[in-house]
Amino acid sequence: AWTDVFPWLQDLLVLLRQVVSHQDHNRMSLWNVSMVMAPNLFLSSHRGNKKSSLKQREEMEVAVSGANLLRLMISYQDILWTVPTFLLSQVRQMNQVSSQKKLSLNKTKRRLLGKWNNKNHQDQLCEGVIRVHAPRHSKVSMAIQLDELMTARDITTRFESNDSLVQHLYEVGGNICERRLRPDCILLDVYKVNPHCDWLVKPTPSM
Template identity: 65%
Template sequence: MISHVAMETYWREVRSIEEEEEGEEEEEEEEMKSMDEVELEEAWLTEAGLSSLVTGSFSEEEALLSTLTRQQAATVRKRLDNYTETLKTRNRQPIRDVRDIFPQVVPPLSTDDLSSCDLTRLGFISHIELSTFLLALGVQTKRTRPPRRRTRDGGVFGVSLNSLLENDRKTFPGVKVPVVFQKLLCILEETGLETEGILRVPGSAARLKSLRRELDRSCGAFDWSAVRQVDAAGLLKLFIRELPTPLLTHTHLSTYRVSSVVHQIQALQLLALLLPEANRDTLRALLVFLRQVVSHQDRNRMSLWNVSMVMAPNLFTCPRHGNKRSIARQREEMEEAVAGAHLVQLMVTHQDLLWTVPVFLLSQVRQMNQASNQKQFGLTRATRRLLRRKNDRNQVTELCEGVIRVHAPLHAKVSMAIQLDGQTRARDVIARFGCERRLHPDCVLLDVYRVNPHCDWMIKP
């Protein structure tokens, strides 16, 4: 268990944030309220690219539904059932029955390489897969309305990434990361990588407010030569904190409660894939910079853990470090602080993996494209159902550790997903298919899997 002393860097950053906010005109905050069940499910279905299921129409979503695995389809069905039942209790107009949508259900590429259409479809599938993955791990997502943040139409701080990029592209066509964010990173890279305590040592709160006002008023004509590295660090963190929508949106909250490090990395990879493009590109630029900071830790004294503890309160909503707190609340705050810093640490360490599309998701995007194209040639409902069954059988699951899919094309059971444990042997699997074996009967399959987790498991005559 990490002690409070070891987390002092985190709490110091929290106090620094609170001091910067003192004296500013505060906006009235709403209390966190449980989201309306109907509104929650509508939002989930929309983010999954299935908004037509709410309105009752049914167009291109057929292509998406036809590519879902059995587990993913179950996740969508559960959401739709909950939505329908809630509507019934409120005497509202019911939508299509879930059985009409799932009739007789039978039990490394980079994101830069995909078209905008493929990225959109990848986001839909990633959204469904992340919910399915967390559900399989027993992780319950919080059903709460995110806190409202101040949104501004002009200036730099409190402005959405899309608005900033739209304005920047008038001068710099094709830019993917807001220019002001790039400029702050550039100053820190040029003057601060070898400075002891970079990002950790706070500057003057009064000077930071002055620079903020000046940047908001005259971003294009701003004199960057007067900005010191400590100022740039403060402005960078302030920019991230005041984004109307957090850089990692609100989906990251669920990954706090994933216990396995491997599963946390897998969840973060899915989260990165479903982030809006502007958020994803800005996060990538930030993580590349943080990795540079850590690479100079012998001179700047900023280890990976120190960097993670400084950035966590800025990337995630940090708990207020008040004095009047119960012991249970203090323990909860400590757990949230450690979890947030741990997530930042994982993102910095495994950032290259975050932008890689898992093969099985890429396969689903291709299947969705094929289904969409085939629909234009007037495929019948029976043919689409057959395709859906075929896709489900051929789906290769990569996320669950220790799971193999055995293929036996010459037997009745074409393929079977099998969870391995320390006692599973070759003969145990062969017995399910009733055929000869090449591996020694006492071979422990989990050992084979660990040596080569990506090998093909094939039953041959």
């Protein structure tokens, strides 16, 4: 998630949208806010003291482009942090193919793997039951039966603590590397497309 890399960016866009919502009083329209803030986010270096008319025109074009980009980010911030479904499906398919290649083991490894699976067969969970890990909590792990309405927020609520850190549920492994789930994400849908993933509760990274 982009918010893992730039946790401040989402807060900034929320603040800028609030400023624009009061434009009748502060005269800061969406375009005005974008023009003022864009140079602080999209820096460009210019060399030389003398600026030709061509150079000034290029700088103006860059400024307008940056303002337009920020305007779109403010306007569509609700979907900015969401990976499109078709792209996520492609990533899962690529990882699935890669995993299948890695599982092309020789006979000796297959026999050892079979013995290990038989030994740990009792640890396997029932259909529709996941084990959520929360290494930072006193409840290190918890087996949870999924239903059609259970969301990621329902899980993180069970692991709430007294500190002020915001908890999120992550889908790890299987046919994905690591993905932070939205609070309103339906977990049964994730389970169906990635039944072999791990489920991890951890706080949001901070700068």
